[in-house]
Amino acid sequence: MKVATWNVNSIKVxxxxxxxxxxxxxxxxxxxxxxxxxxxxxxxxxxRARGYASAVSGQAGYNGVALVSRxxxxxxxxxxxxxxxxxxxxxxxxxxxxxxxxxxxxNGERPESDKYRYKLGWFAALxxxxxxxxxxxxxxxxxxxxxxxxxxxxxxxxxxxxxxxxCTPEERAALASLVELGLRDTFRLFDQxxxxxxxxxxxxxxxxxxxxxxxDLMLASRELSQICTSCRIxxxxxxxxxxxxxxxxxxxxxxx
DNA sequence: ATGGCCTGCAACGCAGGA
Numbered sequence: 001m002k003v004a005t006w007n008v009n010s011i012k013v014x015x016x017x018x019x020x021x022x023x024x025x026x027x028x029x030x031x032x033x034x035x036x037x038x039x040x041x042x043x044x045x046x047x048r049a050r051g052y053a054s055a056v057s058g059q060a061g062y063n064g065v066a067l068v069s070r071x072x073x074x075x076x077x078x079x080x081x082x083x084x085x086x087x088x089x090x091x092x093x094x095x096x097x098x099x100x101x102x103x104x105x106x107n108g109e110r111p112e113s114d115k116y117r118y119k120l121g122w123f124a125a126l127x128x129x130x131x132x133x134x135x136x137x138x139x140x141x142x143x144x145x146x147x148x149x150x151x152x153x154x155x156x157x158x159x160x161x162x163x164x165x166x167c168t169p170e171e172r173a174a175l176a177s178l179v180e181l182g183l184r185d186t187f188r189l190f191d192q193x194x195x196x197x198x199x200x201x202x203x204x205x206x207x208x209x210x211x212x213x214x215x216d217l218m219l220a221s222r223e224l225s226q227i228c229t230s231c232r233i234x235x236x237x238x239x240x241x242x243x244x245x246x247x248x249x250x251x252x253x254x255x256x
Numbered sequence: 257a258t259g260g261c262c263t264g265c266a267a268c269g270c271a272g273g274a
Binding site for chain 1: 257259260261262263264265271272273274
């Protein structure tokens, strides 16, 4: 089973990239973030023509997550249980024995901002949801844009980023609180090349100079991590014409 | 270089991203 996650920064603009990438990689499930469209405008028909079903939690203009899959999703859930949030950032679905979430963690803007407080509160609510989900689903996968670089080695210039949003100790602790539930960062289950990132700013030739951050993650429950056979970041689509600023992350699991 | 870009929405600049 091959599962991927990709923050596409508008599905409307990136549809051709997504279709080309699906044709080439043939994942069983692809979690999308920042689709930036309402449910009705999501290109479900174009994906269906490629053999993919869609579950969508959309919003006009901002945010929005989806799960596209070769098999039909079941038990689709929107949002974080009792946590009231107008922003569409969480979508869960079950594929056989696998429970998958597409997550778009808030950016946080600046550590002094209301958006930063929202980010930390959102993480706390997510943790509560996941504690319950892990009891129900031994094979749980969180696929998404976490908007946190877990460690300094996930940042091209840790000194420059110290204390900035995506790298603050509080954000890293919030991410660690998820990991402490019994989740593993699948990327780090394997030897990886140094300076591997998943996001590069559009400005200043950051991609060309490989000045990026690794903020797109796939976190797997203990049982699922034990059957994870690979995890990699496909940086190539970031070099395509008019790209998303994020690259897809792909993981494979020894299960059907 | 302290800089640099992109998207949607609604209009011709803004909010938001990371």
